[in-house]
Amino acid sequence: MNTPLIKGLLEYSDKKNVRFHMPGHKGRTIYDLAKLIPDIDVTEVEGTDNLHNPKGVINESQKRASNIYGTRKTFYSVNGTTAGIYAAITSSVKPGEEILIQRNCHKSIYNALVIGRIKGNFIYPKYDSKNNILTIIDPNEINDILSENKNIKAVVITYPSYLGICSDIKTIADVVHKHDKILIVDEAHGSHLEFSNKLPISAESAGADIIVQSTHKTLPSYTQSSMVHVNSDRVDNDRLFKMMSMFQSTSPSYILMSSLDMAMDYMINEGKNRLEKVLNYIDEFTYKVDNLEGISLFVGDTKYIFDKTKIVINATELGLRGSDLENILRKEYNIELEMSDLFYALAMVSVMNTKKDLDKLYLALKDISNTHCKKKLKIKEDIKFLQPTKYIEIYxxxxxxxxxxxxxxxIGEIASDYIIPYPPGVPVVAPGEILSKDIINHIKKFIDADIEILGLNNNKVSIIDK
Structure with a gap:
């Protein structure tokens, strides 16, 4: 049998790694859904309903999800949160109209501007230079921008961030609604927030208008299964449904929809209590790691709240970059993390992780703390935000x-692609912006600091060929 993809996946599975990465099921099954796959992998026949015209069991399942999250309406997305983002933005903002987006948002949000031929305005997150990490969006800055530019139709905020940092989403919602605009929240990493009062408030409870969730990232559904929640009468449901249908396959996966159905049932029955236990395990883990030499966890700040299911590990005091730590945990301890950058390695915990998982991670970090040289890693960095001049729109x-x-x-040319240093993960330049001398020099500083830069090809930049 010549099946290289299956071979590679089975080889990964055979390693029995502890999974601190997406998807949220962590390789563990609920209700033996995996055994049902051959039986439930069907199409639109009598009794199975139709995602593009739901009147039966799909409609019933979506209504149940909506009731669980306390929203007015819920749509399933089998094309991931990307399709949901496309639909949310293009249903709220028409071609030629303007939108305000977080500069460090997911690429799908930028792509939605291309698809919808929408004019983009940016708001930048704060940067914590002490911890070398992006933090929050200031609601006052949103208010100032909306006061100055009455043409903006909607605001898009990422909440929580990839690393678990949460802006004051309730105040942001109040500000956006004061200006009679629509607030769209990319809650890709927050589908679990609604299930515990020990976690930050969910965007649904905070009053956002449209919330797009990657259910598969933090709950036990399958990869690419997501939800779009409608939370106010500011949203044109008919247009949103039309856009959802446009950006989804006409052969939607019943396996993915079933996994959403099952994840919801699991969370309101067993999962909610299990999540409380996992949060306690995280507290115990954090306490123990605090006593390790050379290893620290980023746990937020008094100025903002933090999602503790994101374990953000720093080992630079041991001379290890985030990527070094990730590689060591993978190769020497069979622990697979979600991602790493220059400073941090990220372990994503979900309701499906166990105390044994966190104990193994702690013991690995303890061993690394004891065995690696105590030589602080000196990283030259110059993080600041230049605001480029927009010559033409992204689209x-x-x-x-x-x-x-x-x-x-x-120098002086127009960028045709994004240039994104990581960290901090914010585009220095977006397509359509002018590459000034200051920006080019700034990019060189990132190169000299050995910071990874997305969008460069052998230190060459993509420009519009006039």
Whole structure:
């Protein structure tokens, strides 16, 4: 049998790694759903309903999810949160209209501007220079922008961030609604928040208008299964449904929809109590790691709240970058994390992780603390935000011919792709923006600091070929 993909997946499975990465089921099954897959992998026949015209069991399942989250309406997305983001934005903002988005948002949000031919305005997150991490969006800055630009139709906020940082979403919702605008929240990493009062408030409870969730990231549903929640009468449900249908397959997966159905049933029966136990395990883990030499956890700040299911580990005091720590945990301890950057390694915990999982991670970190040299890693970094001049809109730049150019020769040219240093993960330049001398010099500083930069090709930048 020549099946290289299956072979690779089974080889990973055979390693029996402790999974601190997506999806939220962590390789563990609920209700033996896996055994049902051949039986439930069907199409639109009598009794199975139709996602694009739900009147039966799919409609009933979506209503149940809506009731669980306390929203007015819920749509299932089998094309992931990406499809939900596309639908939410293009149903709220028409071609040629304006939107305000978080500069460090997911790429799908930028892509929605291309698809919908929407004019983008940006708001930047705060940067914590002490901890080398992006933090919150200031509601006052949103208020100032909306006061100055009456043409903005909607605001898109990421909540919580990839690393678990939560802006004051309730105040942001109040500010956006004061200006009679629509608040869209990318809650890809927050589908679990509604199930515990020990976690930050959910965007649904905070009053956002449209919430898009990657259920599969933090709850036990299958990859690519997501939900879109409607939470106010500001939303045109008919147009949103039309866009959801447009961005989803006409052959939607009943396996994915069933996994959403099952995840909801699990959470309101067994999962909610299990989540409380997992949160206690995390507290115990955090307390123990606090006593390890050379290893620290980022646990938020008094200025904002933090989702503790995101374990953000720093080992630079041991001379280890985040990527070094991730590799050591994988190769020497069979622990697979979600991601890493220059400073941090991220372990994502879900309701399906166990005390044994967290104990194994703690013992690994303890061993690393005892065995690695205590030589602080000195990382040269110069994190600041330049605000480039927009020459043309993102969607216009996307459709232009492009070429790669040396950095020094690209001064004054127009970028045709994103340039994103990580960290901090915010585009220095977006398509359609001018590559000034200051921006080119800023990019060089990231290169000199050995910071990974997405969008460069052998230190060449993509520009519009005039």
């Amino acid at each position: 216009e730049a996307f459709n232009e011919n492009s070429k790669f150019e040396n950095l020094d020769d690209a």
